[in-house]
Amino acid sequence: MKTRTPIKVSLINPFLKESYDDTQLITIAYLTIARGNDYPLDAASYLTGLTLIMSGVVILFRGNKYKWLSIFLAAFYGISMILLLFILKYQNVTNPSSTLRFVYFVICTGAGAAAGIFFVCLWPTGRILVGGLGGFSLAMICLSTRTNGLISNQLIRYIWIGICTILNATLAGIQRFYQYVAIISTVMSGCYLLMLGTDVFVRGGMLASFKTFWGYNQPEDYLYIVDTNVIIILSTIGFVGGTFGIGAQLLELWMNQRREDIIIDDDQMTMTSTNEKSDLIGSFTKKLKGTFKKGI
Known part of the structure; x- marks a missing residue:
């Protein structure tokens, strides 16, 4: 019986470290081509991709300036992600119809928008959400840098995602560091949203890997x-x-x-000038009173 010699996939893709035989290579090649079939390009996919790209660009470059929008988007994607994970866990969405996918999109969007408006009103908590989303995005980007995930053990993946999310959310809750944490968080969130939105059309596998990194069977x-x-x-x-x-x-x-420093300096100069004028008027008034008393 002829034995098959294992072939290093690294000859095809340097990011693959394991050895596979030729049958497994054919399977991997097939999955590489067909892995986007779970996400057909329909109305829900187009809307999802455009939403991810537009919101990603805005918070990537202007996240710290538009603070309320950053809080809104953090709550929006946080609740949408929770609903999405719930749907993936308890519903048969391996091959949903286009209508069902659009219904899921509407449900997640509506719930996310309501949560965004709610947390904008509770802006101190909203700042923590901004940091949490940034930490989560950083964790997912790191996991996406290696074939089958930077971390292969699912429990350690959960720990890694939790540490990044909680640590960044904690730092965002400190007023002294918030501006700089908000910049890093919004940049990480914007990058990850852009990656997912782009992958909707490119079908490179990053969007599909979202389920894999959360432990769902593909x-x-x-x-x-x-x-x-x-x-x-x-x-x-x-x-x-x-x-x-x-x-x-x-x-x-x-x-x-x-700009704020210049405004403060201008205010201080204005106050100094006003005080000097008051002193001059006061001294002139005193001299005038003294002259009047001497004349009497």
Whole structure:
């Protein structure tokens, strides 16, 4: 009987470290091509992709400036994600119809919008949500950098996501550090939303891997593979977009702080000038009274 020699997949994709035989390679190649079938391009997909891209661009470059919008989007995506995970857990969504997918989109959008408005009114709590979403986005981006996830053990994945989310949310709750934590959080959130929105149309596998990283079984033994499309998305949006986003928001923060300092200096100069005028008027009045008394 002829034995099959294991072939290193790293010859095809350097991000794959395991060895597979030729049958497994064919399966992996098939899954790479067909893994987007669970997310057909219908009305719900287009709306989801456009929503992710538009909101991602806004908070990536202007997240710290539009504080209320950042809080709204943090609550919006937080509640939408919880509902989505609930649907994936308790509903048969392996191959839903276009109508059912649109219903899911409307439900998640409506609940997310209501939660966003609610937490805008509770803005101190909303700041914590901004930090939490940023930490969660950072954790998911890190997991997406390696085939089958940077962390393969599901329990450790949960711990990693929890640590990043809680740590960043805690830092965002400290008023002294909030501005800088908000910049980092909104940039991370914007990058991840842009990645997911772009992947809706590119079908590189990042959107489908969302279920994998949360421990849900994918159809046909789905395997998340870091291929050329994923590398391009991670490098352009994650590195280039993240760098420009942090730079733009820090520059805007510095300009606002300088403008506030100028206004404070102008107010101090105005108060000093007013005090000097008051002193002159007071001394002139005293001299006038003294002269009047001498004349009497």
